[in-house]
Amino acid sequence: MRRQLRSRRAPAFPYGYRYRLDDQDEVNQNYLADEEEEAEEAQVLVVPDLEEEEEKEEEERSQGQPIGNAWWQKLQIMIEYLWDPERRISLAQTGQSWRVMIRPFAHSLNFNFNVSEPDTWQHYVISLNGFLQGYNDSLQEEMNVDCPPGQYFIQDGNEDEDKKACQFKRSFLKNCSGLEDPTFGYATGQPCILLKMNRIVGFRPELGDPVKVSCKVQRGDEDDIRSINYYPESASFDLRYYPYYGKLTHVNYTSPLVAMHFTDVVKNQAVPVQCQLKGKGIINDVISDHFVGRVIFTLNIET
């Protein structure tokens, strides 16, 4: 039933609007409340913020449903909405849309450097190295578990019980791990840029194909970027890294990454790049927030 609602809703709202609702959404709390439900029920229920909205929604839902049941659900949602039993966990300002961010990050999203002048790119390397310390294979092996890919890593149990985290090893990033090439390709004008999704407690991507990353020139000549290598090669975030239980219990959680290796980019000119998430239910074209499901940055590699 919920799935049905979801699909009915989806086209009904432009993304901008949906996004706005998302910001205050109760997705997570619903999600957590629904923990007992079967895995297929993982579809997320959107609870709009407005009461009126909710009522309208409820009316829609109740069509063809036994009235008592509809009322009961309505009441339940109202109660959840007004008085959230989940006190420990964030009330999920974050919504169901993934926001993404990239590394290295140095105050701006413009990557200007001169291959022949290490000073201009050294700080990117340091930043990446620092960022990846937590992903060192030894550390990951010691702290985290190797969980089966392709499915959620759901951990039932008490809320305040510590949760295990899945390994994401630095070595997954291959050429961009900094292990083989300590300059992450910057010394050769083939920079690595890591993409991560902002953590949202309790949120899970939809089942099916994992979320993929795809980059292209944002504006201008498509051929400015001739090739990109993604690591892990699937260019996707595996489902086993979800859901995130919050840093209080999910202490060693390591955000999964996708590295983009720009191996052949036009030099000596600014190339605007847009990396988008692709997948079922992924929103990546919100105007007010440029980081919903995508990230835009420029590469200006001088030689």
Added chain:
Amino acid sequence: MSRKTLEIYSVELDGTKDTKQTDQEDDKKYNDLDLKKSHQKEELKRELDLDDHKLTSEELEQKYGTNIITGLSSARAAEHLARDGPNTLSPPKQTPEIIKFLKQMVGGFSILLWIGAVLCWIAYGIQYVNDKSASLDSVYLGVVLALVVILTGIFAYYQEAKSTNIMASFSKMIPQEALVIRDSEKKVIPAEQLVVGDIVEIKGGDQIPADIRLLSSQGCKVDNSSLTGESEPQPRSAEFTHENPLETKNIGFYSTTCLEGTATGVVINTGDRTVIGRIASLASGVGSEKTPIATEIEHFVHIVAGVAVSVGLLFFIIAVSLKYQVLDSIIFLIGIIVANVPEGLLATVTVTLSLTAKRMAKKNCLVKNLEAVETLGSTSIICSDKTGTLTQNRMAVAHLWFDNQIFMADTSENQLNQAFDQSSGTWASLSKIIALCNRAEFRPGQENIPIMKKVVVGDASETALLKFSEVILGDVMEIRKRNRKVAEIPFNSTNKFQLSIHETEDPEDKHFLVVMKGAPERILERCSTIMINGQEQPLGKSNATAFHTAYMELGGLGERVLGFCHLYLPEDEFPESYPFDVDAMNFPTSNLCFVGLLSMIDPPRSTVPDAVAKCRSAGIKVIMVTGDHPITAKAVAKSVGVISASSETVEDIARRCSIAVEQVNKRDARAAVVTGMELKDMAPEQLDEILANYSEIVFARTSPQQKLIIVEGCQRQDAVVAVTGDGVNDSPALKKADIGIAMGIAGSDAAKNAADMVLLDDNFASIVTGVEEGRLIFDNLKKTIAYTLTKNIAELCPFLIYIIVGLPLPIGTITLLFIDLGTDIIPSIALAYEKAESDIMNRKPRHKKKDRLVNHQLAIYSYLHIGLMQALGAFLVYFTVYAQQGFWPTSLINLRVRWEKDELNDVEDSYGQEWTRYQRKYLEWTGYTAFFVGIMVQQIADLIIRKTRRNSIFQQGLFRNKVIWVGIASQIIIALILSYGLGSVTALSFTMLRPQYWFVAIPHAILIWVYDEVRKLFIRRYPGSWWDKNMYY
């Protein structure tokens, strides 16, 4: 009557601030007259330099180049008209509308807000120079601030203009016409085209169209009340009788009324050069005082602006030394200013005042200057005119003496309770004389009008007698018809009696009846017998003594006494066909039969004694200032309670103890009667002493300038002075007073113009209503201000904490404006409808300098007690929202820099979630909304606690003032609309708030209520204690 014509004035309604300046302008304008305050007395004298009354007709003809028979030629008249201008009073100089408007734009807090707006634009300018893509936020804010100023300015201007219109409609132009001789022809021309030298004819009922020197007259009498305030008819003739042009009989003054007779005169002055015109310009030369409420509001603005600027600058310095950028610091400064300034308050005050003004207008007090609404409440001295204000401005029979007995007559407005004994035969005779020896007549066609309201042709005394007998005897005209008049000698000043001869009612009785009335001593001289119990008795010595005692007694009451006598002529000597000749007096006028005495007085209005008593219990000193005779003045003062029954003057004590006046200890006397003559020789210090030492004072025989001196004397005592008056002569005093009150019916336009308030029913009792409303509005304004100031702290703290602790901004500047100008407006107006907590008419008037509208108790209690509690409550909501969204309060500390960095799009919260800049901004707006709702919810509690200052809410009644609930509903509805209706408009930075956040501040609201109840409880329990002194505002 004068009201109808003196249209020439248009109404000037200035805010107090303008008045000062206009006055300066006026001063300049009238520089040639040199109307400096100190010279006023001399000025008035100089203005009356007029010698036309001494000239002969020929000299006049020569002087004005006219001819008494043929008048001016049209050409000549046109020439004069071009030279002197039209015969109208130039209206008081009006402040141009645009200036009035601009003044609203810069008054009060506007300057601060303008500074804020300009700073905003400067900040944007700097930002723009550094970064072309700078956000337009500060431009919006600047525009909003400017709009706020402009809109509140327009609002205040509109309010003022509205009350101006009330007054403007009050005096509608009725074109006046004059009958003039020009080119040897009688013409009717508009009075404003009259020129000097014109020969005009006037008749009874006309308004004298200019200052004229009379050339001839037939029984002409004028009513100079518009000039002197006394409506006693004065005869006018062509003879020069007095050096003083004001006293001489051969001058008629512009705007006075000709009551009866006809006259011809030559115009000697027109327009502003007339006596009235000069007094009018004297009035506009007198600076009117700033109203007390204006002073209070200024004081309040200073306090708030002082706090705003000093906190602003302090935190500007702190911000700069905390290494914030100067630009950011400027923006903080703006935030602090906006948070501190109660933008909506001045508009609220205006609305509150105009609501009261409306309420007062319903009770016949028309308020011209809104601020005057409160002035009446703080009035501590009322200088009341006698005639027409305290009294009914007509004569009425007060006492009768016959059968050696004084009887009292009913002098109330309708005179229906004539309770004296009417069975005596003497009364039958007396009533017949009263009815017959009277030339006054009702104007025809008034059958359905109550007797007292009928218009009478005749002078005041005769009118009084006519109405008196009409009430008692019924149709007087019928009686006169039955007793046909055969001859008559009208009253004249040499005879001092009036006589008429009538046939008797009984057709069988062929006697003639001679009836006579006049000055009692003259009448008595002509009598040889006296009627006692219907029987004629010889006039013995004892009877004469009784007569004198009665005469003295009635005279001592300040009453005008008339004697009445009659004589039945013997039938044989005076047969039916006897030719009576009034010139030859071929009938006896002595050895008549004395019947009785009758005394008349201008009776006090029936509501006045009660009103005076109320004023007294309200701690207001009522001083009577009149041009009338001291004895009359004192008698009226006693009868209305201006001098209370138990009080004595120095003279009374002297008489009682039979000692010389000088020997009396002045401290023993509570009352004093001061005449204009005494006042003239007094130094200001002596006047001060009198005003300070006597609680009951009557000033008699005063001139317009002396009224001014008295008002100034009272103002030197730090008193707030109200002056009532109706004549043009009162207008300088009306203007000088803190509040001038003019009579709406009897008042001249000059008086109404100079006044701040007009009593539509001429009733002194309306003043008491005004005082009550004025006091109530002062109390309620206190409540309104306390209510409004409270949230300032809750609005200010976010900025201070933002600067010092580095939290994400809890509330935005624009959101603040939505509280100040949105949710808070209607509730603060609603407080104006609050009923008084206790009997406000039983306490003293507030002291101008000690009982401030905003005292430090009010400021401290509002700012530091309730204000801080409110700030805490609002922060609670704010922290709740942030914590529930993932940011615990501890994580917010010093988060500001990272929070506001646009490039940072994965700021981690307390749960490890990562936030983009836009998400954070949205959360920030949600925080604004939450903080806003927090303040709003607590302002509801604040509103309820402000209903009373001393009593418990339960004593006052929660539901008695329904408007409060409208206010509360409006608060909630506006907030709901802002959050859910406009939650999607980015520029307003409101978001849809989850319902539970609306309830977070409620415990705090309850706490505020309980806290204030406890405060009030202790104030009531321990009056005079430290608590009472410091916690009662």
